[in-house]
Amino acid sequence: MTAAAEARQHELRETRDARLAVRLALAATVEPDDRTMTPRLRGLDPFAAWELVRTDAGGKFTRSAARVKALRLDALVARTQDLGARVVIPGDAEWPSGVDDLVSPPYCLWVLGSASLAQACERSLSMVGARAATPYGTQVAGELAYGLSGRGFTIVSGAAHGIDTASHRGALAAGGCTIAAMACGIDIAYPLANAGLLQQIEQSGVIVTELPPGSAPQKQRFLSRNRLIAAMSPGTVVVEAGLRSGSRSTATAASRLGRLLAAVPGPVTSPASAGPHQLIRDCGATLVTDVDDCAELFGAIGTDLGTVKRAETTVSDRLDEPDKRLLDAMPVVRGTTIAKLAVSACLTSREVTRGLAALHAAGLVERVESGWRRTQETC
Amino acid sequence: MTAAAEARQHELRETRDARLAVRLALAATVEPDDRTMTPRLRGLDPFAAWELVRTDAGGKFTRSAARVKALRLDALVARTQDLGARVVIPGDAEWPSGVDDLVSPPYCLWVLGSASLAQACERSLSMVGARAATPYGTQVAGELAYGLSGRGFTIVSGAAHGIDTASHRGALAAGGCTIAAMACGIDIAYPLANAGLLQQIEQSGVIVTELPPGSAPQKQRFLSRNRLIAAMSPGTVVVEAGLRSGSRSTATAASRLGRLLAAVPGPVTSPASAGPHQLIRDCGATLVTDVDDCAELFGAIGTDLGTVKRAETTVSDRLDEPDKRLLDAMPVVRGTTIAKLAVSACLTSREVTRGLAALHAAGLVERVESGWRRTQETC
Known part of the structure; x- marks a missing residue:
């Protein structure tokens, strides 16, 4: 048991009135920061502490003397x-x-x-x-x-x-x-x-x-x-x-x-x-x-779990990796060919063909006279 | 020795021209993110890597085929x-x-x-x-x-x-x-x-x-x-x-x-x-x-030590702890007595007297008819 816990047990044998009186006396005569700085009072039960302060034991509590007198x-x-x-x-x-x-x-x-x-x-x-x-x-x-x-x-x-x-x-x-x-x-x-x-x-x-x-x-x-x-x-x-x-x-x-x-x-x-x-x-x-x-x-663990902060997802988030690359390589103004897309996106022709179908279905690309290009709204 | 270091040693046996040629070929035909995603190329010396890409070994490099052809x-x-x-x-x-x-x-x-x-x-x-x-x-x-x-x-x-x-x-x-x-x-x-x-x-x-x-x-x-x-x-x-x-x-x-x-x-x-x-x-x-x-x-340790961030010090920083307390307890308008200061600051009369001398010397307190108070400039 710690000294403080022991002091507490000792104190609690007294009536509340007695404990209240001695604690009021200490609160009124010892400044909080003096308590912190006076190791002698630490861990003492308040009855023992008050005895030291009241009697200015060892001349260590002279600062409180005027207050003790006025209490x-x-x-x-x-x-x-x-x-x-x-x-x-x-x-x-x-x-x-x-x-x-x-x-x-x-x-x-x-x-x-x-x-x-x-x-x-x-x-x-x-x-x-x-x-x-x-x-x-x-x-x-x-x-x-x-x-x-x-x-x-x-x-x-x-x-x-x-x-x-x-x-x-x-x-x-x-x-x-x-x-x-x-x-x-x-x-x-x-x-x-x-x-x-x-x-x-x-x-x-x-x-x-x-x-x-x-x-x-x-x-x-x-x-x-x-x-x-x-x-x-x-x-x-x-x-x-x-x-x-x-x-x-x-x-x-x-x-x-x-x-x-x-x-x-x-x-x-x-x-x-x-x-x-x-x-x-x-x-x-x-x-x-x-x-x-x-x-x-x-918060208590489990009851106040924070929400993980995430940015919103976009249409292109749901695309496969090759299709994303295809979309990135897609020109905006003039259309281009499957062969050129394969080179610029670094994909196989098969991947380009499959990707164009997916992107077209998603409304992301369109077929114009010169070939394929992005639809205007997605730029 | 790691695989990469071994590959590097192997590569360095060749002339710079040969190394440059094969590395240019790889850079021009394999997309950076494909390299990351293709474990087969990792740690390979570039001569071996280029052989795989050039020949589309195991059909794993079909994406680069069009670029290899155009290189x-x-x-x-x-x-x-x-x-x-x-x-x-x-x-x-x-x-x-x-x-x-x-x-x-x-x-x-x-x-x-x-x-x-x-x-x-x-x-x-x-x-x-x-x-x-x-x-x-x-x-x-x-x-x-x-x-x-x-x-x-x-x-x-x-x-x-x-x-x-x-x-x-x-x-x-x-x-x-x-x-x-x-x-x-x-x-x-x-x-x-x-x-x-x-x-x-x-x-x-x-x-x-x-x-x-x-x-x-x-x-x-x-x-x-x-x-x-x-x-x-x-x-x-x-x-x-x-x-x-x-x-x-x-x-x-x-x-x-x-x-x-x-x-x-x-x-x-x-x-x-x-x-x-x-x-x-x-x-x-x-x-x-x-x-x-x-x-x-x-920065390099020792040459770029940061400056510790500190706020500026004030006059009262240089006071002793009891003198600080005395200054804090000092009234601003009406003067007060040494006895009252001892109670409010929770100090001995001796500490108050000594403190008043120090504070007065620092221009922080003054004597008026009713007793001691803070000087106006310091409030």
């Missing part, structure tokens, strides 16, 4: 209730099991919305990309999200401008479920311009964060949030991203977690597609171009 | 000389050794132009793509060819409309060498609109074909020509191509021959990029976006 659990619980939100912890039916794959899983999650977080994550897909997206990027993201929603996928994203917004909107337009993972408290609409979008998501989907109410969006928190997005779903698609971008951190997290990673290409002349191109070229991301590609890659 | 070697040689062309056969200094990797190499090559075919092929790159290219495709092809020419690569292509034309033109614009491999006789300018381009290529590069003068461009001949393009150079780049296209046959040939295969992505909304996307996704083609990518992939 008011009752107020935190009341504020969460006032917001109509709920707190989900491991062991709850709504806990998304994917986040347990993280080295430092969230202590708890604040959840707002009508859908069940765990259920929504089951058949889901994360879509991330540039805030400064191009019209091409938002169009493609919107159409992918719309189509995948129609096939029963929940779209997970970060409610940011650009690709995130287009992805959420695409899912909502299809009447589907979408999850917004936030880099701030559940009480903060960020970016403000997306307040209306977040209300819509709350109605038919879920808003989720590991940060307590009142937490402002800060740069490090976006990176921590990105790892949540990667962990919650079985796969991530990057639509547009610069070479240096938050989406790259989500992609890296997805790869490390063994999640499927895909990227949508774009014009090589567009800096917004440089990120996806690099992910495809150097990071093992699968190139995806449409809903079929994504459904095949991310 | 006039003297006239063929005279015609070649009149055109200012030369015939190159294995053993000649100008023979491009890459084509010997083909299952059915050409019997001989008609060559026209100032450059040495073998030398030009040494450091070369095939660029192929759709005739019905988009402005995006021709722009990218032209720029790639121009840039790669500037780095000493010969550009091999097929002189067709669209991507081929843009590639040849890009190479010529850079004053580089380019090779046009034709699907017709060396005396035929196809497509006619490219007659001027072909003249330019002849002046500073090479035109090459395995078909005798007078051979018209026919569909099967394009496929045979495509295998030559793939074989002549160490790698092939597909710029734009539909799902069903001649470029795909060149790509397949390149893969089978163990040549490097690359493709340029484009908008997923453009059918002209569906071919490259499929090659990248399903056929192991490397995604390339610019001259650096191609030079790295196709």
Whole structure:
């Protein structure tokens, strides 16, 4: 049994109330990226972890001291209730099991919305990309999200401008479920311009964060949030991203977690597609171009087989090889003779005669005064 | 020793004149795709092969009978000389050794132009793509060819409309060498609109074909020509191509021959990029976006290392991790206190104090009446 699994078993001997209290305390006092960077907390059951943080053991948790001092659990619980939100912890039916794959899983999650977080994550897909997206990027993201929603996928994203917004909107337009993972408290609409979008998501989907109410969006928190997005779903698609971008951190997290990673290409002349191109070229991301590609890659094996892309067949596809050659050698304007056709097409006279009959029956050649030629419509 | 190598050794005992005569006879009477489809000719030395064809051995070469009857070697040689062309056969200094990797190499090559075919092929790159290219495709092809020419690569292509034309033109614009491999006789300018381009290529590069003068461009001949393009150079780049296209046959040939295969992505909304996307996704083609990518992939190891693509660094990149967090937590309008910053940034008071000094020195924060805030320029 792993240390984490052992810690989990140990923790589950306590009541939910006790577990909730200690996890709320940790979430409110230890910054997510500090957890990642503090190996001492890894794999510890939260009771042991909280003891270290509360007592500033070994002077390793001095950063959290001011927060420990300011902590008011009752107020935190009341504020969460006032917001109509709920707190989900491991062991709850709504806990998304994917986040347990993280080295430092969230202590708890604040959840707002009508859908069940765990259920929504089951058949889901994360879509991330540039805030400064191009019209091409938002169009493609919107159409992918719309189509995948129609096939029963929940779209997970970060409610940011650009690709995130287009992805959420695409899912909502299809009447589907979408999850917004936030880099701030559940009480903060960020970016403000997306307040209306977040209300819509709350109605038919879920808003989720590991940060307590009142937490402002800060740069490090976006990176921590990105790892949540990667962990919650079985796969991530990057639509547009610069070479240096938050989406790259989500992609890296997805790869490390063994999640499927895909990227949508774009014009090589567009800096917004440089990120996806690099992910495809150097990071093992699968190139995806449409809903079929994504459904095949991310869907359950057997239920979402992609359609093989084929061009349409033409009349000449159904011809035998010698007849194709005969047709290719056939003049367009002046007719020619069987002997000349045999030389130019490199066929026997017998093959030419048999071929002319077949091509004539198919309406591809005609007999004129000077000999045989292609019919005009087929040129 | 392989059968082909043995046959070659056997053949080389004869004089060049004798070898040239028998190879010209075979080239003039056996269609390239018939050679591919006739296992009996594979690996045979040309003297033995010509005996089979000439005598229609076992009735297997009846297709060539009319051509054998019409063959006039003297006239063929005279015609070649009149055109200012030369015939190159294995053993000649100008023979491009890459084509010997083909299952059915050409019997001989008609060559026209100032450059040495073998030398030009040494450091070369095939660029192929759709005739019905988009402005995006021709722009990218032209720029790639121009840039790669500037780095000493010969550009091999097929002189067709669209991507081929843009590639040849890009190479010529850079004053580089380019090779046009034709699907017709060396005396035929196809497509006619490219007659001027072909003249330019002849002046500073090479035109090459395995078909005798007078051979018209026919569909099967394009496929045979495509295998030559793939074989002549160490790698092939597909710029734009539909799902069903001649470029795909060149790509397949390149893969089978163990040549490097690359493709340029484009908008997923453009059918002209569906071919490259499929090659990248399903056929192991490397995604390339610019001259650096191609030079790295196709160049000699060590001499053409690509530059690692990086975004520019900003002032805050050079900050320590705690200072970055402090900057992120810093308010923009009203100033705040060290105590509040410690809580919001999750840092110790000591880290905040030290950080404020560093950020202030970098001009990133300022002291106002209400406390510390970010300076306006950095937001």
